Amino acid sequence: MMNSNRSGARAVFISALGAASLITLGACSRGGDDGKTAASCTGPGVDVSEAWMRAAREHQPMSAAYLTLCNGADSDDALIGVSLAGAQHAELHQTTMKQNGVASMASSPGLALPAGAPATLAPGGAHIMLMGLEKAFEPGDAPVLLLQFENAPAMEVTLEVRSITDQDR
Numbered sequence: 080m081m082n083s084n085r086s087g088a089r090a091v092f093i094s095a096l097g098a099a100s101l102i103t104l105g106a107c108s109r110g111g112d113d114g115k116t117a118a119s120c121t122g123p124g125v126d127v128s129e130a131w132m133r134a135a136r137e138h139q140p141m142s143a144a145y146l147t148l149c150n151g152a153d154s155d156d157a158l159i160g161v162s163l164a165g166a167q168h169a170e171l172h173q174t175t176m177k178q179n180g181v182a183s184m185a186s187s188p189g190l191a192l193p194a195g196a197p198a199t200l201a202p203g204g205a206h207i208m209l210m211g212l213e214k215a216f217e218p219g220d221a222p223v224l225l226l227q228f229e230n231a232p233a234m235e236v237t238l239e240v241r242s243i244t245d246q247d248r
């Protein structure tokens with residue numbers, strides 16, 4: 080019993096170190112959880128849920144934010160702009176996995192939001208890349224992300240800051 084407890088603690092420690100060494104890429108290359116079943120939405124405007132960003136230490140240049148959007152309008156829309164107070168630059172990115180198993184990412188001009196359908200930005204896929212961080216972002220902070228859409232009015236969303244070792248959330 081004592082032995083298994085000890086090795087369990089060590090495994091957690093090692094995985095935390097691994098996450099720390101992947102600070103810049105980790106936000107983009109993690110495998111996503113796609114176990115959630117997406118629900119449709121109705122109602123005016125774009126609904127935002129599960130909005131969070133990966134914590135960043137002071138002087139860390141980059142992090143990433145994720146969220147689920149659902150366009151309740153009757154017509155298609157698109158997320159076309161993002162910005163975050165405390166980050167000099169933010170842009171939409173898409174992560175793709177190459178055949179050799181290496182993840183790479185590229186900026187994408189916009190994220191399509193089909194009418195009545197959810198669009199999820201999650202680790203391993205689409206994300207909002209936050210660059211030129213001017214400060215640390217720690218759990219408990221409440222950074223505000225500004226979202227701009229093709230049709231819907233711009234919207235401010237408060238992000239939950241999640242620890243870099245909190246891989247599954």
Ligand SMILES: [Cu+2]
Pocket residue numbers: 107143172173184206207208
């Ligand atoms: Cu990225």
